[in-house]
Amino acid sequence: MIIDVHAHVSPDAYVDAYRSARRAESGAGAAELSHVDQLAKFPGPFSDAPSQIEARLEQMDEAGVERQVLSLASLFLYFGDEKRAAAMARIANEAIAQVVAQRPDRFSMFISLPLPHAGAAVTEIDHWREAPNVVGAQVGTSVLGRSVADQHYDPVFAAIESAWAVAFYHPTGNGAGSALINDFGLEVSLGTCVEDTALAVQLAMSGIPGRFPAVRHIVPHFGGMVSLLLERLDNQGSTLRPSLAEPLSTTLREFFYDTVAHGSLPALHASCIAFGPERLLPGNDYPIVQLHEPYARTFSWIEDSDLAPSIRNRILHGLRFNHAPIVGPDEVHAGSLAAAVAALDAGFTTVVDHLHVVNSPDHARAALEAVRASGIRAMWCYGLTDANPPEPVFGSPGERRADLVCTSRTLARISSAVAVQVNGWGLVFQWSMYSRIWVVSIFTLEKVPRRIDWRVMMPNQISIWLVHEAPFGVKWKRTFGCASSHCCWMSGVVVLDRLSSTT
CATH class of the missing domain: 3.20.20.140 (Metal-dependent hydrolases)
Structure with a gap:
């Protein structure tokens, strides 16, 4: 884009x-x-x-x-x-x-x-x-x-x-x-x-x-x-x-x-x-x-x-990279909350939320708190993208990974989302991610009110127009059974908390 x-x-x-x-x-x-x-x-x-x-x-x-x-x-x-x-x-x-x-x-x-x-x-x-x-x-x-x-x-x-x-x-x-x-x-x-x-x-x-x-x-x-x-x-x-x-x-x-x-x-x-x-x-x-x-x-x-x-x-x-260095925790919170609310308004109740502006531990906490406040069901992903902030908090990749571990330990207290970190297993992550969403869908599609519309709605949310990644989503016309859902492969993915039970 x-x-x-x-x-x-x-x-x-x-x-x-x-x-x-x-x-x-x-x-x-x-x-x-x-x-x-x-x-x-x-x-x-x-x-x-x-x-x-x-x-x-x-x-x-x-x-x-x-x-x-x-x-x-x-x-x-x-x-x-x-x-x-x-x-x-x-x-x-x-x-x-x-x-x-x-x-x-x-x-x-x-x-x-x-x-x-x-x-x-x-x-x-x-x-x-x-x-x-x-x-x-x-x-x-x-x-x-x-x-x-x-x-x-x-x-x-x-x-x-x-x-x-x-x-x-x-x-x-x-x-x-x-x-x-x-x-x-x-x-x-x-x-x-x-x-x-x-x-x-x-x-x-x-x-x-x-x-x-x-x-x-x-x-x-x-x-x-x-x-x-x-x-x-x-x-x-x-x-x-x-x-x-x-x-x-x-x-x-x-x-x-x-x-x-x-x-x-x-x-x-x-x-x-x-x-x-x-x-x-x-x-x-x-x-x-x-x-x-x-x-x-x-x-x-x-x-x-x-x-x-x-x-x-x-x-x-890469306009999002150009703005990422100057985005503060409050702005991360506001942007994450607005995006989650927009997704709910469009009829989505389950999302994968990648945070690519982890300039400091406060940025990660702010994003997690926003996901929790929205009430959406989310798989939250801690990004390791180098946003090159003007005053770096993390002196090395090791320090950033250490904050990932710290985030995992406090996640249960501040968010009901799932945090994951991919260690080079992109394909495995995709299968594991979608299989979990399918499993959850089995128990929620019939119970959670949502708009009866099977196309992606509101594809150009104002809250995310600076993000150079096209919004996308999938909605199924019918409920898939357990046999149709693939095995939950989690190798190479560190799951740090449970999927939200919030509807």
């Missing part, structure tokens, strides 16, 4: 309002209005018209994209007049929210902010902080010629941190304000990369990541030229700010970067080396790149690259 974090939409109502607002704003240039008119001629599903949304969904299916995180196109609502900026932000966000509401299983969104007005931006964040499928805020690399790394925007970053802790940046298309770029018509081909590079370095030098440590910064286009400049920035850039808490390269490696690069293998290789594949997120710049290649090719070129299969998989399908 691929989640495209860099996908634009240009709502018709916003384009019309933008055209009127720009004409009303003093100093509006013909070039800006010409850019608006170009959108109407764009050869791709760009607007929020129903037919274009359907065409977008068809392209997503073809490309294997499960979800797009929608953001406004490059018509940024940055106006000098605060009321006008605030009104434009609301028009844009409400229009995109309507698209998301129609297909919440396929779309999420980054809201736009009425900058440079920090107070109005905070108000807009507060308005949307509890809205479904809003996962962060989009911020331009600059606002009316002023860097967003300026301390003026500290209240905005504080509000983002308290709401979603995700900031997605995008170039404004102003060529970094340089005549050396704009006079040659290089605003898009070169200027955007310069904007990305400057923005990332400005954020690192400003201390924003230190003041708002929970915020996850997503810089587009592989961060421009950042991957090529880390050593140079440490040697020459850091000396300009001796008060920096850490080298610039250290801070820049903590950001996330999307994979929009027009199929550039050197950019892909450099970013993997500089940042690591766990810091790369699938992105397309939808639908702009479709001027040059099909939507599906934006992701298949990574699959076809010479990177190791594990690295390619981590980039394209």
Whole structure:
């Protein structure tokens, strides 16, 4: 499952309002209005018209994209007049929210902010902080010629941190304000990369990541030229700010970067080396790149690259690994509980729950307590996946296995689930797991009320959309007898507690 974090939409109502607002704003240039008119001629599903949304969904299916995180196109609502900026932000966000509401299983969104007005931006964040499928805020690399790394925007970053802790940046298309770029018509081909590079370095030098440590910064286009400049920035850039808490390269490696690069293998290789594949997120710049290649090719070129299969998989399908290092026990508890309740709501009473975010013993306890609180019947699996947390609790695989043993000793007191650990016996585990479920089904199918529906229900739960594993399940139309259930093979599987008797 691929989640495209860099996908634009240009709502018709916003384009019309933008055209009127720009004409009303003093100093509006013909070039800006010409850019608006170009959108109407764009050869791709760009607007929020129903037919274009359907065409977008068809392209997503073809490309294997499960979800797009929608953001406004490059018509940024940055106006000098605060009321006008605030009104434009609301028009844009409400229009995109309507698209998301129609297909919440396929779309999420980054809201736009009425900058440079920090107070109005905070108000807009507060308005949307509890809205479904809003996962962060989009911020331009600059606002009316002023860097967003300026301390003026500290209240905005504080509000983002308290709401979603995700900031997605995008170039404004102003060529970094340089005549050396704009006079040659290089605003898009070169200027955007310069904007990305400057923005990332400005954020690192400003201390924003230190003041708002929970915020996850997503810089587009592989961060421009950042991957090529880390050593140079440490040697020459850091000396300009001796008060920096850490080298610039250290801070820049903590950001996330999307994979929009027009199929550039050197950019892909450099970013993997500089940042690591766990810091790369699938992105397309939808639908702009479709001027040059099909939507599906934006992701298949990574699959076809010479990177190791594990690295390619981590980039394209590993968003859960990217988020796992910063997930705390409380979030594990909330996610596990929400997933279990969703399963019950869909008619499932027995599940296999794999926890792959065992960053600490507290993470394991939190997940177990959530399974118990839900009341679902579960086989709980202690995962040994290395989530690479920023401050590792387990110094070695041995320490993690020791916690597995500790978990087994306390499991009976805190959970009614089953915990298992597979020691290389995957096939045996599958047979033993399903045979136990079949045995339990013999005694529960006739006694436990459930929905009479034999297909998988609610396949795209909001609570699990960040997990890059397709939800699945099986329901039987008839009850199997003991003779039909295979022998309970448990070799190679350590069962740490009994199956829940909770119905």
